[in-house]
Amino acid sequence: MESKQPSFIDLLLETHIGLERQGPGSPETMKQALGFLGSLKQFEQIADLGCGSGGQTMLLAEYLPGVITGLDMFPDFIARLMEKAKSKGLEGRINGIVGNMEDLPFRKNSFDLIWSEGAIDNIGFEKGLRYWHDFLKNDGYVAVTCPSWITKEHPPIVEQFWSDAGSHIDPVEKNIEIMQNSGYKFIASFILPEECWTDNYFFPRESAIQKLMLKYPQSDNMKKYAEMNRHEVELFLKYKQHYGYVFYIGQAI
Secondary structure (H helix, E strand, C coil): CCCCCCCHHHHHHHHHCCCCCCCCCCHHHHHHHHCCCCCHHHCCEEEEECCCCCHHHHHHHHHCCCEEEEEECCHHHHHHHHHHHHHCCCCCCEEEEECECCECCCCCCCEEEEEECCCHHHCCHHHHHHHHHCCEEEEEEEEEEEEEECCCCCCHHHHHHHHHCCCCCEEHHHHHHHHHCCCEEEEEEEECCHHHHHHHHHHHHHHHHHHHHHHCCCCHHHHHHHHHHHHHHHHHHHHCCCEEEEEEEEEEC
16 A cells, blocks of 8 residues: 555546546447537548547547547646557548647647537636637538537536536527627537446546555545545436536637
8 A cells, every 4th residue: 555645636636547438428429529520531630639648639540530639738638548559550541649729739720620528618618619619620520529408497506516617508509609709600519428427438537536545545635635536426326417518519710
């Protein structure tokens, strides 16, 4: 057992580095989103922003013919992505870059598609869409997931949770309007089903947290971190009818 006091960032990375996904999602919802994009043969250059360890990046490489550049701020996630790419013989089609979604190291008008699952709300839905627009080719697409209100009732405890997490949550209708006012033709949106949260994210994350609690039994940070994550699960299970992750697909105009 280790005696050091891990930071919250340490715990975040240790929890998520071995997970298939670093947030809610599924192969099925990915395919559903891709189904709104027309012929997939058109996508030669793709960016996956906030890619984490690349679970969805690897799937994009299966569905799309082009070169995919995964970008994340954590070097450990990018290293894991490139390990996966190498194991599948995809080093030539998947590039991993350590970088910031708010300061992209790419040329303007570079991409046919910008993909981002569970990350755009870290910089703001509108801010991200407006900034990323310049990096899309004419008629290029954006496909992102973002936490959103799906009913007119907005429980304050949920609002506070997302605010404390440094994020923000708006109704689906407002996000569609934001997309339309940020240089995109709105194509489609749909709500991710419950199992994208529970089976694909919360359950694997809880398993990883339990292992970390054995690793850091004396850590106050570990106890607080576990409590925070479990509070998120409790909120979702209690208020899931009011909010969820929503896929938004738009085309640059």
